Amino acid sequence: MAGGSGAKYIMGAQDSRQSEQKSRYRKLWFWVMAVTVLVAVTPLVILTFVNYFQYQRALKHEVSNRVNRMTSLTKRSIEFFLEERRSALIFITKERTYDELSDPQKLGVVYHNLKEILGGIVDLGFIDAEGKQLAYIGPYDLEGKDYSEQDWFHEVKLRGHYVSDVFMGYRDFPHFVIAVSAVGKGGKTYVLRCTIDSNTLEQQIMSLNLEPPSEVFIINRNGTLQTPSVSYGKLLEKAEIEVPSYSDTWEVTDTYDEKGHHLIKGYAYIDQSPFILLIIKHLPSSMESWFALRKSLWAILIVSTVVIVLITMGSSYYMVSRIRVADRQRAQVLHNVEYTNKMASIGRLSAGVAHEINNPLAIINEKAGMMKDLLSLSDDFPKKQKSMDLVNSILASVERCVRITQRLLGFAKHIDVRVEKIDLDQLVNEVINFLEHEARYKNIELQMEMEDNLPAVTSDRGQLQQVLLNIVNNSLNALAETDKEGTVKISIRSKGKDKVAITITDNGPGIAPEHLKHIFEPFYTTRNQGTGLGLSITYGIVNKLGGDIDVDSTPGKGTSFTVTLPIGGTA
């Protein structure tokens, strides 16, 4: 059983080699896929990112341009707004005399005209050089109020005009003051003071209509909010934003708030006022189009990456499996070549052995033959008959050896193939007829299954018969070893255009895998009787006829031999 265990060992090695190959192909597949995906996706990702950043930069540029424009325009409009009111007051000082303005009735006319034209005017007061309010028109009773101690009064006297911060005062609503000083009758300086509802200032900036959370508001130089803000604190409280450094014109800067939002901040110091205009534009909200684009960019990137990966997976899988099939076919071919070589070597070996044995066999034959000759010529002597029997036995054994060596030679020897057109139907029938008796005796059923319109095969009738006889005989012998009801089925079908396959299937005990690889070798037999030459001769004949013989067996289920023959004769 050393051979058997050896065979098993080889099978085990094959198994591990197969799984090793499997992982090798999987690795190959992975690498082909990875490299292809990398090559395909990398430029896509780079492109997407370049696009992304370029677009982002362009958008930021656009946003900051817009903020830039808005800041400058708004700065100008607020300055104009203040200038308008200041100019109105200056005009009044030029138009009216000191006395007229210090007369509350006349000041009242001025007040009403002013309110009508400019709007937002809350009150108007006339203050003499000592800081005393000589006349006051407005909703409160402020006539006679002394402003001489207040800073703004000194400032306006010094600089000629003044704009105050926004404050509540006792008027209890946000307002601010514009004051101008003038020189009146007799060189007396006086101040015209006008309170303006800061709503009007607010309206100046609200017209920008910024989308929240972007916003615009005004602070003073101390950082106190002069107009309401959504995110930076309450009116007249300290704004939660750093007071930007002074600039003559306007500035646009790029910052991030503490929450990490990207902001474009535009600011401008409003000329001749304590006001600082601030426009805070949130980049994200101003970049909705950018977000949409980014979304579609990501979508394109993801979808195309998925498509690329899928296609690559599919195509590389297809490729690798093609390689695998090709490899397997090559291995099969190699295996076939190897097997053919092996069978050829065995053929040469058996021919050599047969030849070498033939010579001593010939000597034995002649010597024993001579003994027989001598015995038959000699007179009777004791045990003559016994000696005759012995010699005959020797000669019979020689005969048996000769049969073996001749079959051995037959395995290798090229007997001329006499080809003729054969009707396979008839041939198989002949074989079945020949074996029917034996099959019935062994209680085995012989079946035949033919495809319609089978072409006639050009081959050697006698040898083909021998092949079928050998195989069917084998099946009969195998079935005889079992108790079950045996069936041997011979089926013939065409295979492709130019081949015919004859399959002989039995439901016998089957052949163990370790035996299966050796069954075509001479002297390989698992039966006690039998030379082990039948199948090897069959193999030799089929090869000679240009065909192939295959065996497939499942232990316990049965065995099937398939002989494939070329229709047109020896290929």
Added chain:
Amino acid sequence: MADDFKVLLVDDEEEFVKALAERLKMRDLQSDLVYDGEQALDFVEKKEPDVMVLDLKMPGIDGIEVLKQVKKAYPGIQVIILTGHGTEKDEERARGLGAFDYLEKPVNIDTLVDRMKKAYRRRLEDSAVAATYAEAGDYKTAKKIMDEE
């Protein structure tokens, strides 16, 4: 038919060929023995046999070579190849060179005797036909017949 014809056995297996000769003798066939190709050719020079039983595989000059030379010099000698080493190719070649028959060892003695007798009959027929032609003066045809075998 007279079975008294000269037989030469050529084989390097002495044991085999001696036993064979003795058995032939019991069947009233006289034979001479040589054990290699050289001896065979020498023997034929001195004493032309009617039938020659020739082994193929021998040391020195092998059977095929002996056959070639014998058939060339004495086309009338009928050669039966008896070998244990023959292949199908050898058989083809031997028959092509004019061997009368090709047998494989070990051979049944009766088969061998039968073939030897047939070979001798062929030799007689050939020479008879040739003799007829020769008597008629057609030496050319006579020679051709003798050469053919």
